[in-house]
Amino acid sequence: MRSCALVMGLLHIFGLSLDTPRLQAQSGFGEIRIGAASSTVPFACAGILPDLGCEGVYQSSWVRASFLDGKILNIDVVYSGKTAIPHRAPIHSSQITLAQAIKIHSLQHDLKVPVFGYAHDRDGVVYGISDFVNLIVYKVPWVAPESLVNGVTYTSPEAPVLAEARADRLPDGGAALVRAAKDAPDYQNTASFDDTGNGRASETSPTATRASSHTAASQGLQERIDVVLGTGRMGLALIDQVSTWYTVDKDHPTAIEKSEELRKMYPRFQEAWRDLRDYVKANDGLLTSDDLDAIPIDLEEQVASKMRQLKAMGYDE
Numbered sequence: 001m002r003s004c005a006l007v008m009g010l011l012h013i014f015g016l017s018l019d020t021p022r023l024q025a026q027s028g029f030g031e032i033r034i035g036a037a038s039s040t041v042p043f044a045c046a047g048i049l050p051d052l053g054c055e056g057v058y059q060s061s062w063v064r065a066s067f068l069d070g071k072i073l074n075i076d077v078v079y080s081g082k083t084a085i086p087h088r089a090p091i092h093s094s095q096i097t098l099a100q101a102i103k104i105h106s107l108q109h110d111l112k113v114p115v116f117g118y119a120h121d122r123d124g125v126v127y128g129i130s131d132f133v134n135l136i137v138y139k140v141p142w143v144a145p146e147s148l149v150n151g152v153t154y155t156s157p158e159a160p161v162l163a164e165a166r167a168d169r170l171p172d173g174g175a176a177l178v179r180a181a182k183d184a185p186d187y188q189n190t191a192s193f194d195d196t197g198n199g200r201a202s203e204t205s206p207t208a209t210r211a212s213s214h215t216a217a218s219q220g221l222q223e224r225i226d227v228v229l230g231t232g233r234m235g236l237a238l239i240d241q242v243s244t245w246y247t248v249d250k251d252h253p254t255a256i257e258k259s260e261e262l263r264k265m266y267p268r269f270q271e272a273w274r275d276l277r278d279y280v281k282a283n284d285g286l287l288t289s290d291d292l293d294a295i296p297i298d299l300e301e302q303v304a305s306k307m308r309q310l311k312a313m314g315y316d317e
Contacts, residue, residue, distance in 0.1 A: 027111065027134055027135050027136075027154060028072075028075055028154055029058075029059075029063065029075050029077060029105070029154055030042070030058065030059055032058070032063070032065055032072065032075050032154075033072065034072055034073070034074070034075065034135070034154055034155070034156055035071055035072060035156070036071065036072050037070060037071065037072075038051075038054070038065070038067040038070050038071060038072055039070075040072070041054050041065050041072070042058065043056040043057060043058040043063065044056050051067060051070075052066070052067055053065060053066045053067055053084065054067070055078075055083060055084060060189045061077050061078075061079070061093060061189055062077075062078045062079075062083070062091050062093065063075065063076065063077055063078070064076040064078060064083075064084060073156060074153055074154065074155050074156070075153065075154040076151055076152070076153050076154075077105070077151060077152045077153075078091050078093075078150075078151045079091070079093045079095075079096050079101075079149055079150060079151055079152075080092070080093065080095075080148075080149075080150045080151070080277075081150060081151060081297070082297065089289065089292070090280070090292050090295065090297070092277065092280060092281055092284075093189050094187075094188065094189045094190050095148050096148065096149050096187050096189075097145060097146050097147065097148060097149065097184065098129075098138060098140050098143070098144065098145055098146070098147045098148075098149055098177065099145035099146070099177065099180040099181045099183075099184035100149075100181070100184045100185065100186075100187040101138055101149040101152055101187070102114070102131075102138070102177055102178065102180075102181035102184075103181040103182065103184050103186075103187070104187055105131075105136050105138075105152050105154075106131045106134055106136055106178075106181070107178070107181055107182070111133075111134045112133045112134060113133070113178075114131040114133055114134055114136075114174060114178060115131065115132060115133045115169065115173045115174060116129045116130065116131055116132075116165070116169070116170045116173060116174025116177060117129065117130055117132055117164070117165030117166055117167070117168050117169040117170060117174075118130070118143075118164075118165060118168045118169075118170070119137050119138070119139075119161050119164070119165055120161065120164045120165075120168070125305050125308070125309065126308045126309075126312070127139060127301075127305065127308075128140045128143075129143055129165070129170065129174065129177075130161055130162055130164075130165035131174070132162040132163075132165045132166045135154060135155050135156070135157060135159070135162060136152060136153070136154055136155075137152070137153040137155060137159075137161055137165075138152055139151045139152070139153070141300075141301075141304035141307070141308070142304070142307065142308065142311070143170065143177075145176075145177060145180035145181070145184070150301075210282045210283055210286070211283055211286055213286070214286050214287070214288070217283040217286035217287050217291070218287065218288075218291050220279060220283070221276075221279060221280070221283070221287060221291055221294070221295075222294070224272070224275055224276040224279050225276065225294055225295060225296065227272045227275070227276075228269070228272045228273060228276055228296060228299065229296060229299070231265060231268045231269040231272045232269050232272075232296070232299045232300075232302075232303055234265055234269075235262070235265050235266055235269045235303050236302065236303060236306060238258055238261055238262040238265055239262060239303070239306045239307065239310055240306075241258045242255065242258050242259050242262055242310060242315060243306075243309070243310055243313065245258060246310070246313045246314060246315065247313075250314060259315065262315075266303075266307065269303060273300055276295070280292070280295070
């Protein structure tokens with residue numbers, strides 16, 4: 001018998017709740033339907049406990065289906081992140097913009113016209129947007145057509161994130177995003193995955209180079225991690241300083257000065273992340289899981305979360 005702690009840990013990873021009601025068949029991704037029997041998942045599972053979830057490759061993407069009482073509760077299409085236990089391996093798909101993701105997920109022919117609101121976590125922090133009409137959540141650092149998406153979740157009608165998004169709509173309900181999505185280029189995920197979620201994309205940045213050995217690859221990875229950590233920590237420090245000034249006097253000369261410094265530092269942090277990701281893709285097969293464990297994945301979301309809060313205070317990039 002599995003321990004209660006293990007079950008609760010898996011529920012946390014999958015974003016489930018023990019008191020979630022039973023679901024009827026709802027929307028979904030391809031053949032995977034919310035509320036359908038867990039046995040209907042159309043791809044081979046990659047080592048997840050069968051009564052709690054299953055993940056693997058489906059429609060050229062890494063997909064995770066979460067189960068409860070033998071039914072599909074949530075469907076996550078993961079573009080950037082880590083697999084669930086036991087592997088916890090990085091997932092590297094081709095980058096996808098918010099406009100492209102909306103085109104794929106919310107503009108399916110059998111769905112209603114999407115309407116968007118802000119997606120809040122349990123602490124009330126915005127972590128993306130939700131198409132609350134079609135029960136789809138987009139995890140994205142900031143709301144713009146060109147923003148890169150980390151993942152898309154199909155959820156149940158009872159999910160609190162939908163009600164919160166309905167009460168906190170985008171100014172135009174996301175009409176501008178829908179227009180951008182219709183004109184967005186089709187998404188092509190050129191990554192090929194192994195059974196732990198590790199992906200190799202054929203396209204990399206022109207500056208991404210493949211090392212000659214594991215030692216060289218590991219050294220190059222650490223150098224890029226150092227840049228990410230340095231720019232990220234400086235970015236967080238500047239965000240905190242600007243936030244403090246915005247609560248006092250955002251027009252103060254020091255507030256203006258620090259805001260300008262942040263406008264220069266934040267793009268440097270984003271560029272450092274892109275360089276790191278491209279380097280990992282270029283050196284797939286040379287870098288070990290121990291090497292990849294050193295990547296500070298949580299730092300990206302931490303900075304993005306702080307930036308969202310600062311923008312809510314009136315900061316303009």
